[in-house]
Amino acid sequence: MKKIWKSVKVSSYLVFLLGLILTSFNGVFVAEMIKRVGQFKSNSTPREIITFTLGSLGAWILIFFGIYLACVMQASILRQINVFLKRQVARQQLRQPQNPKVTGTISFISNDLNLLVNNYFEPIFNIVSNIGTLTVSVIYMVSIDPLIALLYIAMGFTILIPEQLAKKRLNQAGANFSLQKQTYLDYLKDILSGSTTLKANQALRVGETKLQSTLENSETAQYQMDKLTTKVSFFTHILSGINFILPFGIGLLVISQTHSLSIPSLIAIFLASNQVFNPLMYTVSYFNQITTTKDVRTKVEAIIQDNSTTSWPEAAESTDFSVENRSPFKTLSIKQVTKSFADKVVLNQFSLVVHPHDRILITGKSGAGKSTIFNLLMGVFKPDQGAIDLDGHPLTDPQIFGIIHQQPYIFNQTIAYNLALGQAISRQALLAALDTVQLTTELGADPLTYQAGESGANLSGGQIARIEIARNILRKKPILLVDEVTASLDDQSATHVRKILYALDVAIIEIAHHYNKNGQQANFQQVELINGQAKLIDQTERPT
Numbered sequence: 001m002k003k004i005w006k007s008v009k010v011s012s013y014l015v016f017l018l019g020l021i022l023t024s025f026n027g028v029f030v031a032e033m034i035k036r037v038g039q040f041k042s043n044s045t046p047r048e049i050i051t052f053t054l055g056s057l058g059a060w061i062l063i064f065f066g067i068y069l070a071c072v073m074q075a076s077i078l079r080q081i082n083v084f085l086k087r088q089v090a091r092q093q094l095r096q097p098q099n100p101k102v103t104g105t106i107s108f109i110s111n112d113l114n115l116l117v118n119n120y121f122e123p124i125f126n127i128v129s130n131i132g133t134l135t136v137s138v139i140y141m142v143s144i145d146p147l148i149a150l151l152y153i154a155m156g157f158t159i160l161i162p163e164q165l166a167k168k169r170l171n172q173a174g175a176n177f178s179l180q181k182q183t184y185l186d187y188l189k190d191i192l193s194g195s196t197t198l199k200a201n202q203a204l205r206v207g208e209t210k211l212q213s214t215l216e217n218s219e220t221a222q223y224q225m226d227k228l229t230t231k232v233s234f235f236t237h238i239l240s241g242i243n244f245i246l247p248f249g250i251g252l253l254v255i256s257q258t259h260s261l262s263i264p265s266l267i268a269i270f271l272a273s274n275q276v277f278n279p280l281m282y283t284v285s286y287f288n289q290i291t292t293t294k295d296v297r298t299k300v301e302a303i304i305q306d307n308s309t310t311s312w313p314e315a316a317e318s319t320d321f322s323v324e325n326r327s328p329f330k331t332l333s334i335k336q337v338t339k340s341f342a343d344k345v346v347l348n349q350f351s352l353v354v355h356p357h358d359r360i361l362i363t364g365k366s367g368a369g370k371s372t373i374f375n376l377l378m379g380v381f382k383p384d385q386g387a388i389d390l391d392g393h394p395l396t397d398p399q400i401f402g403i404i405h406q407q408p409y410i411f412n413q414t415i416a417y418n419l420a421l422g423q424a425i426s427r428q429a430l431l432a433a434l435d436t437v438q439l440t441t442e443l444g445a446d447p448l449t450y451q452a453g454e455s456g457a458n459l460s461g462g463q464i465a466r467i468e469i470a471r472n473i474l475r476k477k478p479i480l481l482v483d484e485v486t487a488s489l490d491d492q493s494a495t496h497v498r499k500i501l502y503a504l505d506v507a508i509i510e511i512a513h514h515y516n517k518n519g520q521q522a523n524f525q526q527v528e529l530i531n532g533q534a535k536l537i538d539q540t541e542r543p544t
Helices: 003-008 009-024 027-037 046-094 102-144 147-191 195-200 205-259 261-292 293-307 372-377 415-420 428-437 461-474 491-502
Strands: 333-340 344-354 357-362 384-388 402-403 479-484 506-510 523-531 533-539
Touching: 003 046, 003 293, 009 046, 009 102, 027 102, 027 261, 046 102, 046 293, 046 402, 046 428, 102 261, 102 293, 147 205, 147 261, 147 293, 195 205, 205 402, 293 357, 333 372, 344 384, 344 533, 357 372, 372 479, 402 461, 415 428, 415 461, 428 461, 428 491, 461 491, 491 506
Parallel strands: 357 506, 357 523, 402 479, 479 506
Antiparallel strands: 333 344, 333 384, 523 533
């Protein structure tokens, strides 16, 4: 967890420490007032009383100013920790080769990270605060009467016994609660998403029964965890009562027999001891909370470690899309590439050569390895054997490729955002790209401000496909990887999209499971994947 603590500004810790020091005297303030009040007599002067009153008021203000500083800085530190944690989780998911699990990620951020902050970081701050109060109180008590003070302190540590005895069970209860809660959330998401299927197959009631069972397991696990924590707290409070009363009785005996201790001083020790026992009890409770976060801490540490060891091509990203700054290519060569998954050989010495302006259609049965080729080119997978070269050198920059997805993702934003994706691209360039894909007149008087809607609800399938093409036009990609972009479109929209696509001055590698040969544009070659190898089916003249 060191990297999390290091994410906080040092100045925040220093101000928090200052507030904590002032706050620590809150535990002995009332005790010292009672002790000093006992020293006043009927003949005390007004000046002595005023001095005492003003001094007490000043100390009170100073202490609560410290409380204010400590609370504000604790909130600031937790804010910095929250920002760091949520950024780490988001970055780790965004770095995944495949699309992240959206629901799982949101659940982890909203539930697990909140649990970590509430049951780990906040208790740690409270423990530190309690240690400060306890330390000042102990020093104060010892300064009045070491024997009585040490008796109070020694007996005070017995309240730690219940927590130590229940520590293992608390860990198990916390882990079980986390597991049962996640099981419920996962099944809830599953049954809501598949409710139509359950209804169609008369299985909705069974699904509801299982959902009810997982809900009850989750709530029971939380109940068992809370019940165990409460039981530990009960025995701790019983011991604390014994620790309060017995030393006080012994103190009264000392006063009656030796007269070495005054009643106000004994009361002061008694009141200060409350600031020893209470911090100890609360500290035990806070440690119990911390133990419930063991699994979450393990996950977070793994995420942070993954982020520190996984490369991320941020340096390759740019807001400069000028064609002059994008290096042209002469030849892309896939040389006898073999790729296996488990015991299945998907590609077996597959070879393909791509030149500028080529139009290549890769076909094959489902599972033949078409998508694997794209993943190899994009660097998601590495070949088991063979090589992928660009102009005679190993391919290292997947940024040369643009991807036209079968189901492009459309953000619930304007068309301008969906094209620029937050990067700095001029309005003129955006409108030019829309004009190229023939969308300028379809989206109203100001197409860039047109709202796409959630998942592109305000757009047709053909318009979504053309926005995806426009994204790649803006970024001047010399090779486009086209993933069955027209598979879900009607014939008219598919023909329109394909006409725009094939008119681009780029090389195109398209994969398709179902395709209409007559719908292809001129000057393309078809390669069929058979047993992991390329078989040239048809080839026409490649344009120069």
